[in-house]
Amino acid sequence: MKVLSVVNQKGGVGKTTITFNLAHFLVEAGVKTLVIDMDPQSNLTLSVLGEIPEKDTSYEMLIDGSLPIREGELFDFVPASLTLFTAEPRLHSAIAKEFRLSRALTKFENKYDIVLVDTPPNLGILTINALTASNGIIVPVEMGLYSLAGLKHLIEILDELQEYLQKDIEIVGIVPTMYDKRITLHEEVIEELRKMSFKIFPPVYRRSAFQYSRLKDFIYLLITIYVLKSSRFIL
Numbered sequence: 001m002k003v004l005s006v007v008n009q010k011g012g013v014g015k016t017t018i019t020f021n022l023a024h025f026l027v028e029a030g031v032k033t034l035v036i037d038m039d040p041q042s043n044l045t046l047s048v049l050g051e052i053p054e055k056d057t058s059y060e061m062l063i064d065g066s067l068p069i070r071e072g073e074l075f076d077f078v079p080a081s082l083t084l085f086t087a088e089p090r091l092h093s094a095i096a097k098e099f100r101l102s103r104a105l106t107k108f109e110n111k112y113d114i115v116l117v118d119t120p121p122n123l124g125i126l127t128i129n130a131l132t133a134s135n136g137i138i139v140p141v142e143m144g145l146y147s148l149a150g151l152k153h154l155i156e157i158l159d160e161l162q163e164y165l166q167k168d169i170e171i172v173g174i175v176p177t178m179y180d181k182r183i184t185l186h187e188e189v190i191e192e193l194r195k196m197s198f199k200i201f202p203p204v205y206r207r208s209a210f211q212y213s214r215l216k217d218f219i220y221l222l223i224t225i226y227v228l229k230s231s232r233f234i235l
Contacts, residue, residue, distance in 0.1 A: 003105065003115045004172065005130040007137045010150050011121035014140040014177045016044045019118040022138075023075050032113045033075045036101075038130055039120040040084035048077050057081035062091060062129065067104040076112070088125050101129040123157055131161055136170035141193065142178050143186040143203075148193075155196075176203035 006015045006022075019035065026033045037044040042052045049070075056068035057079050070077050091097040105115060117130040131137065139154065141147050151174070162169055174193055180186055186203075193200050 001105070001109045001112050001115065002136070003117065003134045005117040005119055005127075005134045005137045006140065007119050007127060007130065007154065008140055008150065009121055009123045009127070009154060010142065010147060013142045013147070014175065015039075015121075016047070016118050018138060018140055018175060019044060019116050020047055023116050026114060026116075027075050032111065034069065034078070034108065034112045034115045035075050036078040036115060036117045037080035038084070038101075038126045039080055039118055040082060040087075040126075041120065042080040042082065042084075044118045045077075045079040045081070048072070049079055053079055053081055054083070055081070057083070059083045059087055061104045062087050062100045062126075065100065065104055067107065069108075084120075084126065091125055097125055098128045098132045102133040105133055123154070128161070131158065131169060132165060134169055136172040138172050138175060140175040140177050141189075143176060143180070143183070143189045145185070145189070148189060151193075151196075171198050173199035173201050175201045 006019045008015060016039070023033050023035045035044070035048075036058055037048075038058050045052055045057075056070075059081050061067050061078065062084075067078060070079065091100075096103075101117075115133075117134070119127045119130045137158070139151060141151055155171075158169055158171070174196075176186075176190060176193065190200070190203065
């Protein structure tokens with residue numbers, strides 16, 4: 001079982017959308033998929049369930065080690081809840097707090113091929129739990145100099161975490177989002193991303209809703225193919 005988290009400490013860059021669509025494409029490819037919402041904002045949960053539950057969520061997983069999986073028509077799902085906002089202070093002095101997700105997932109190693117984790121827009125204990133459990137991450141990056149600085153900070157945290165855990169966490173790819181080729185800054189950001197020697201997926205353009213939707217589907221299909229064929233993510 002592989003664990004893939006969608007991570008960026010900035011909000012509004014497309015983490016939830018990537019997670020949701022990638023899960024659909026993986027299921028269509030015949031991959032047994034579990035999706036976990038670790039974001040207290042619960043946008044993915046709202047998209048999947050149409051509501052935000054008050055119990056049996058990823059919050060319980062962090063607090064008591066349970067993993068309340070809901071079997072869905074498309075993919076199995078662990079929802080988030082607003083109580084996740086209180087998880088960080090509650091876990092502040094807890095022992096092995098960064099391994100809660102890893103330990104909960106060990107019970108399901110033979111049930112799923114891949115686990116997708118949607119993370120909050122910060123590098124707090126919820127995201128650290130996701131990173132600790134992950135074999136790899138996908139990083140959506142909005143076009144802007146601040147986004148590049150945020151990416152470099154994420155890479156530094158990832159390097160420290162890998163050294164601490166003594167395991168490899170692959171950056172499976174970077175997804176440039178809100179891209180407009182007419183804007184010089186966006187081209188400069190793309191060039192800087194290419195210098196980092198990571199897999200760069202084709203950018204998601206900032207266009208009309210219809211065009212964006214069609215191209216977005218194509219990007220997620222490319223990501224899915226890459227994930228399925230990646231040496232680390234052969235399923």
